[in-house]
Amino acid sequence: MTLTVNEIFYSIQGETCSAGLPSVFVRLTGCNLDCSYCDTPCAREDGTSLEIDSIIQKIEQYPSADHVTLTGGEPLLQTNAIHLLRQIIDRGWKCQIETNGSILLKDVPEKVRKIVDVKTPSSGESDSFEMRNLKYLTDRDEVKFLISSIEDYDFSRDFIDKYLARRGLVINFSPVYNTMPYAELADRIINDKLAVRLNLQLHKIIWGPDRKGR
Numbered sequence: 001m002t003l004t005v006n007e008i009f010y011s012i013q014g015e016t017c018s019a020g021l022p023s024v025f026v027r028l029t030g031c032n033l034d035c036s037y038c039d040t041p042c043a044r045e046d047g048t049s050l051e052i053d054s055i056i057q058k059i060e061q062y063p064s065a066d067h068v069t070l071t072g073g074e075p076l077l078q079t080n081a082i083h084l085l086r087q088i089i090d091r092g093w094k095c096q097i098e099t100n101g102s103i104l105l106k107d108v109p110e111k112v113r114k115i116v117d118v119k120t121p122s123s124g125e126s127d128s129f130e131m132r133n134l135k136y137l138t139d140r141d142e143v144k145f146l147i148s149s150i151e152d153y154d155f156s157r158d159f160i161d162k163y164l165a166r167r168g169l170v171i172n173f174s175p176v177y178n179t180m181p182y183a184e185l186a187d188r189i190i191n192d193k194l195a196v197r198l199n200l201q202l203h204k205i206i207w208g209p210d211r212k213g214r
């Protein structure tokens with residue numbers, strides 16, 4: 001059973017409630033969207049076919065890592081990604097999947113923390129969210145809005161009001177690097193009394209925009 005893999009590497013998780021923790025990143029190839037600010041365009045096409053057993057062996061090369069991040073591209077485009085997630089969980093490793101929100105989450109194992117994007121207007125893909133996914137989000141999961149303009153902010157706030165209010169989810173507002181000033185977004189969150197988490201891309205603050213580590 002194989003997956004097409006863009007890269008496997010070990011770094012610091014830069015986002016979400018796991019920010020700052022080391023993680024083994026498995027980046028799968030392929031994406032069904034075309035976001036304007038995509039920072040991993042190479043992951044949309046470049047990849048090598050690997051057996052899932054081989055992927056597990058590569059993860060095991062990092063003995064201090066007990067956390068795996070499955071990312072992309074869009075990792076759920078490859079149906080075998082579910083088998084990889086099951087094998088990761090079966091080994092007792094913590095795991096999170098970063099998904100663009102457009103693919104149904106129904107088969108993702110319960111122990112996997114789902115980090116789910118809701119695409120905002122500046123992405124050019126704001127109608128991509130699979131609304132049936134709302135019922136598959138649990139209190140362990142996180143939703144992420146990438147924000148690069150006031151229009152994105154207003155869109156995100158309205159989406160929360162309509163669909164995510166009174167849910168136990170962590171909701172991340174993530175300023176797109178070098179677009180929305182951090183202080184402006186922080187001030188808006190405070191002034192509007194939003195129960196959201198300011199999600200800075202730690203790896204870009206540490207190493208700049210081109211270094212891997214998300």
Ligand code: SF4
Nearest residue numbers: 031033035038073100
């Ligand atoms: S979903 Fe992610 S990988 Fe796909 S185009 Fe958008 S930012 Fe790039």
